[in-house]
Amino acid sequence: MHMLPSMQRLLDELERLPKIGPKSAQDIAYWILNNDRESAERLAHAVVDMKDSIGFCKQCFNYAEDDLCPVCASPSRSSAVLCVVSDPSDIPPIERSGAFTGLYHVLGGVISPLDGVGEEDLHIAELIDRVREGNVAEVVLATDLNPEGNITAARVADLLRPCGCSITRIATGMPKGGEVEFADELTLGAALEYRNAI
Amino acid sequence: MHMLPSMQRLLDELERLPKIGPKSAQDIAYWILNNDRESAERLAHAVVDMKDSIGFCKQCFNYAEDDLCPVCASPSRSSAVLCVVSDPSDIPPIERSGAFTGLYHVLGGVISPLDGVGEEDLHIAELIDRVREGNVAEVVLATDLNPEGNITAARVADLLRPCGCSITRIATGMPKGGEVEFADELTLGAALEYRNAI
Numbered sequence: 307m308h309m310l311p312s313m314q315r316l317l318d319e320l321e322r323l324p325k326i327g328p329k330s331a332q333d334i335a336y337w338i339l340n341n342d343r344e345s346a347e348r349l350a351h352a353v354v355d356m357k358d359s360i361g362f363c364k365q366c367f368n369y370a371e372d373d374l375c376p377v378c379a380s381p382s383r384s385s386a387v388l389c390v391v392s393d394p395s396d397i398p399p400i401e402r403s404g405a406f407t408g409l410y411h412v413l414g415g416v417i418s419p420l421d422g423v424g425e426e427d428l429h430i431a432e433l434i435d436r437v438r439e440g441n442v443a444e445v446v447l448a449t450d451l452n453p454e455g456n457i458t459a460a461r462v463a464d465l466l467r468p469c470g471c472s473i474t475r476i477a478t479g480m481p482k483g484g485e486v487e488f489a490d491e492l493t494l495g496a497a498l499e500y501r502n503a504i
Numbered sequence: 505m506h507m508l509p510s511m512q513r514l515l516d517e518l519e520r521l522p523k524i525g526p527k528s529a530q531d532i533a534y535w536i537l538n539n540d541r542e543s544a545e546r547l548a549h550a551v552v553d554m555k556d557s558i559g560f561c562k563q564c565f566n567y568a569e570d571d572l573c574p575v576c577a578s579p580s581r582s583s584a585v586l587c588v589v590s591d592p593s594d595i596p597p598i599e600r601s602g603a604f605t606g607l608y609h610v611l612g613g614v615i616s617p618l619d620g621v622g623e624e625d626l627h628i629a630e631l632i633d634r635v636r637e638g639n640v641a642e643v644v645l646a647t648d649l650n651p652e653g654n655i656t657a658a659r660v661a662d663l664l665r666p667c668g669c670s671i672t673r674i675a676t677g678m679p680k681g682g683e684v685e686f687a688d689e690l691t692l693g694a695a696l697e698y699r700n701a702i
Contacts, residue, residue: 309596310569312557316550322543324531333522336593338555339567345520346555350548352514357536357544359510369537371508395534398507 313339365436367412367429369394377401377410384408386443390433390462392416392450400448408446411436416449416458425461433462437469444472451478511537563634565610565627567592575599575608582606584641588631588660590614590648598646606644609634614647614656623659631660635667642670649676 309317313335320331338346362368363375370376377383377397387408391397392415400406413428437445445466449455463473478496480489489497507515511533518529536544560566561573568574575581575595585606589595590613598604611626635643643664647653661671676694678687687695 310554310558310567310574312550312554312569313567316554319547319550323547324535325528326532330523332593332596334524335554337522338551339558339592343552343555346551349517349521350551352510352517353536353544353548353551354541356508356510356514356533357541360508360537369508369511371510376508394537395530398530 363412366410367394367414367432368397368410375410382407385440387446388433388436388442388444389446389448390459391448392455392458396448406446408444411445413449413458413462416454417461418454425465428458430462430465434465434469437466437471442469442471444474447473447475451476561610564608565592565612565630566595566608573608580605583638585644586631586634586640586642587644587646588657589646590653590656594646604644606642609643611647611656611660614652615659616652623656623663626656628660628663632663632667635664635669640667640669642672645671645673649674 316335316338317328317331320326320334321328326334338349359371360369361371363370363378364373365378366375368375368377370378372379384407387406388411389400389406389408390411390413391400392413394412397410397412400410411429411433413430413433415423415428417423417425417428433445436442445462447459447462449459449462459475463475466473477500478493479500480486480493480497484493486494514533514536515526515529518524518532519526524532536547557569558567559569561568561576562571563576564573566573566575568576570577582605585604586609587598587604587606588609588611589598590611592610595608595610598608609627609631611628611631613621613626615621615623615626631643634640643660645657645660647657647660657673661673664671675698676691677698678684678691678695682691684692
């Protein structure tokens with residue numbers, strides 16, 4: 307079938323987005339056709355407007371619409387504890403957990419020699435400056451628990467050591483609600499190794 | 505967490521789309537932030553451009569950028585057989601099957617008293633006109649195989665009866681590759697009732 311050119315162009319753009327396959331792209335295109343022009347305009351405007359409005363926080367490199375991101379700008383957050391993450395997208399889930407009331411520092415990636423990313427490509431120097439200049443008592447390393455995240459955390463910890471602050475790593479163990487029968491052996495091994503007194 | 509307003513607006517618009525939940529919307533928003541401005545512009549432009557470019561085919565009520573949709577405009581399609589579907593989105597899968605070389609007629613919905621849709625709200629009168637005026641030998645009713653689709657097909661068949669053309673319904677039976685053990689009883693009942701000599 308000859309697909310209508312304007313629809314094909316939209317399908318091509320939609321299929322570049324994460325988790326959007328051909329079927330989802332088609333569903334979205336038909337939804338747009340079945341709805342009013344205003345809906346299409348609002349969607350299109352929101353895409354470009356977000357792209358134009360958002361840059362990086364000058365202090366922590368989280369996404370920000372102003373000089374500081376909402377977390378850094380909040381007077382209720384403690385500047386004594388910094389949580390180091392690899393990407394801005396790691397921050398919303400930590401915020402939703404409600405378990406962290408300090409500030410963040412976004413590295414902008416992880417050390418990955420295969421991808422040509424070295425420690426000098428990440429915001430590690432800025433982290434050390436923040437810890438040196440500020441009144442930082444603890445840095446929590448919250449990079450992913452995979453090899454690259456672990457190596458990055460280890461390297462950042464080494465570089466922070468001379469600053470004298472406490473350096474911690476988020477815990478490994480069984481997820482909440484996790485079933486022992488279905489846990490992978492590495493997770494279960496960590497859960498046993500780091501067992502807590504109750 | 506205070507979500508950035510421009511990102512929240514995009515998330516709200518994205519979550520209105522079919523099959524896009526909060527997590528997918530966030531993934532898409534971060535993808536847009538991580539890519540160049542041109543990608544965001546191309547996506548936004550494709551949305552509005554498709555909405556502005558596409559209307560309905562004057563002959564069959566499929567989506568069309570010109571007076572006629574690509575199927576109606578194709579000289580290689582037979583006008584002797586019409587396939588009746590409820591919506592334009594039913595046409596691409598039939599085209600992909602490669603099993604139909606005639607023209608379509610889109611009803612624009614199904615008869616559904618609960619939703620206030622009667623036969624006068626569908627393009628049934630236009631279908632009868634097409635069959636009367638044209639050289640139509642057969643009308644294949646390809647509405648969904650659910651109660652509303654079946655009732656609509658039955659009513660359209662009744663209204664077409666005086667035209668004298670052949671009226672058929674797409675077959676019911678086991679899907680290709682289907683396993684008898686896991687088939688639902690209604691499908692299996694139909695597969696037995698409509699069994700074919702081999």
